[in-house]
Amino acid sequence: MSREKRWKQLGAVAFLELRRLFFGRDGLTAFFFAVLPLVLMTLVVTIRRQPIPGGRVEHDFAILFQNLILQVTLYLGCVYVFGSLIRGEQIAKTLHFLFLSPVRREVIVLGKYLAGLVLTGAAFGGFSVLSYFVLLYGQGTGSLTAALGAGGVGHAAAYFGVCLLACAGYGAVFLVLGQWVKNPIVPAIAIWGWEHINFVLPEVLKRLGLIHYLLSLSPVTVDEGFIAVIGEPVPVWLAIPAPLVLAVGLVALAAWKVRHMEVDYGVE
Amino acid sequence: MREASGQNEIVFHEVSKFYGEVLGVDRVSLSIPAGITGLVGPNGSGKTTLMNLATGLIRPTRGTVSVLGVPPTDPERMFETVGYCTSFEAFPPGATGRGFLEGLLSLRGDGTASARARAEKALFRAGLVEASSRKVASYSKGMKQRLRLAAAIAHEPRVLLLDEPLNGLDPMARAEVIDLFRTLAAEGRHVVISSHILHEVDLLADRVVLVKSGYVVAEGESHGLREEVAERPMQVLVRCDLPGVLAARLFSSGLVSEVELHEDGGGLLARTRTPEKFFLALNEAVTGGAVLIETVTPADDDVKAVYRYLIEGETVS
Structure with missing residues (x-):
């Protein structure tokens, strides 16, 4: 089979998956989580009459980004989207349509993963950046333009990039969990707990949490509190490829699993 | 002993499938040539298991399966020539009949125009053109069955596996679909039809394979089965x-x-x-x-x- 045809098939799998996610409950749930910080930011800006003191805006948004977006909404969105890529189709009894096509199962997994990444990356990255802009805009006339001129564009790009990396890493984790575990919520909660205690872990163990690499890439550093174990941030040259390497490894594992997968939905 | 690499046949060679400790099929050896073959047996006898084995949806516990010489572990080659109309009733959410078919054809590498043309032809053959723009969710059981059939024939496969394909069809539709099967077989294709409704198969099939409790208990030409x-x-x-x-x-x-x-x-x-x-x-x-x-x-x-x-x-x- 030609490489061109395989690329076409990859695109077709991704397109069909995006359509499935748009029309399905899991995609809508992820969208709800993605839009939540924007709604919150809009409410804060609307309700709070006085501007946030200078210099605090970036800091406050970084707190929101690191604690609400990265560790709650994006995380949960990834559980729903990536956890359902294979498992969701098994439950809906539609997986066989893909398996009965002349497409390598590895291509199916990759296409689905990319669709999940596009959806979550665009939604969480996009709404995070919008939330950031709304907070800046709420500080008074011309504040948005001024902030963007003073490095805000770079910060926005960094937030978007961190979201993409987070979706790539967490997405691959939940893609695999969705295949191995009937109810991925339980291990998802366990991983969530591990990621949440990362700030009190010793340096060596910190590096076993994806959140450590993501926070190292955050454009604004936030004090993690008096009980936090202060560790060196991971350098950019390691913090960027680490989630990607994790994702590649886990997607390969998912592809291996799907290659050996049987579909009978319990019939006969 | 049958060759496991029959280039023009669907071949099961000493195939067994167990679901844990539950028997699906046991020691099945079959060679299915071109023409219409009926796979007959009561519910739970192993008909669907045999079809799923042939298409790689499930893997044999023992033995080998090949379709026109291609093993199910090679989907890229197999599904260029095989179409399988399953008895699974679900469809992806939100799709129209036409959109669903075009999506499946795009997986084969078809461009937009090609997918549209082939979908149109399949919809016509399955008698579903008028309803093709409606959401599949609004289809009746019979229409969904036709759509599954259209999906199985859209790429004009040499081998058609049809699991209870007449389920849910009204008498008029049954007659049309049976005519379609005959036409497809006359074009030199392998058409394998599973059914627990005997007279349908008796009327249609050149050959019949009887399955009971996971075993093939008889096979041969319809009238030759007496032997x-x-x-x-x-x-x-x-x-x-x-x-x-x-x-x-x-x-x-x-x-x-x-x-x-x-x-x-x-x-x-x-x-x-x-x-x-x-x-x-x-x-x-x-x-x-x-x-x-x-x-x-x-x-x-x-x-x-x-x-x-x-x-x-x-x-x-």
Whole structure:
């Protein structure tokens, strides 16, 4: 089979998956989580009459980004989207349509993963950046333009990039969990707990949490509190490829699993 | 022993499938040539398991399967030539009939125009053009069945596996779909139809494979299947002028195990384990002028009779 045809098939799998996610409950749930910080930011800006003191805006948004977006909404969105890529189709009894096509199962997994990444990356990255802009805009006339001129564009790009990396890493984790575990919520909660205690872990163990690499890439550093174990941030040259390497490894594992997968939905 | 690499056949070679400790099928060896083959058996007998094995949806615990020489582990090659109409009822959410088909064709690498044209042709053949722009969720059971059929034939496969394809179709639609199967078989394709409704298969199939509790209990041409049950008595209906005389003659020759005389006195129903000798004896009776025979009809030389013998363990009355 030609490489061109395989690329076409990859695109077709991704397109069909995006359509499935748009029309399905899991995609809508992820969208709800993605839009939540924007709604919150809009409410804060609307309700709070006085501007946030200078210099605090970036800091406050970084707190929101690191604690609400990265560790709650994006995380949960990834559980729903990536956890359902294979498992969701098994439950809906539609997986066989893909398996009965002349497409390598590895291509199916990759296409689905990319669709999940596009959806979550665009939604969480996009709404995070919008939330950031709304907070800046709420500080008074011309504040948005001024902030963007003073490095805000770079910060926005960094937030978007961190979201993409987070979706790539967490997405691959939940893609695999969705295949191995009937109810991925339980291990998802366990991983969530591990990621949440990362700030009190010793340096060596910190590096076993994806959140450590993501926070190292955050454009604004936030004090993690008096009980936090202060560790060196991971350098950019390691913090960027680490989630990607994790994702590649886990997607390969998912592809291996799907290659050996049987579909009978319990019939006969 | 059958070759596991038949280039023009669907080949099961010593295939067993267990779901944990539950038997799916056991030691199945089959070679299915072109034409219409009926896979007949009651629910849970292993028909769907055989089709799923052939298409790689499930893997055999033992043995090998190939379709036109291609193993199911090579989906890129296999599904260029195989179409499978499953009995799974679900469809992806939000899709229209046409959009669903075009999506499937795009997976094959078809461009937009090609996918549209092939989808249109498949919809036409399945009789679903008018409803093709509606959401699949609004389809009736019969329309969904047609759509599954359209999906299976859209890429014009050489091999069609159809799991209970007539389920949910009204009589008119059944007739149309049966005609379609005949057309597809006449084009030289392999058409394998599973069903638990016997008369459908009996009318349609060139060959029949009977499956019971995971085992193939008989296979062969529809009418030739009688030979598969040689240990069972064959029933023959004889209309003649002197049934009592004929019955006595047959009994004395030891060629029948049981004879029932018709109430109208114009015939009998005989059960024999040696049909060839039985028919010879009938000929001798006629040529010897003992009786005048009007008609001789095998009373159970159809799939239904064999099915009853083998699957239900009944004697046909």
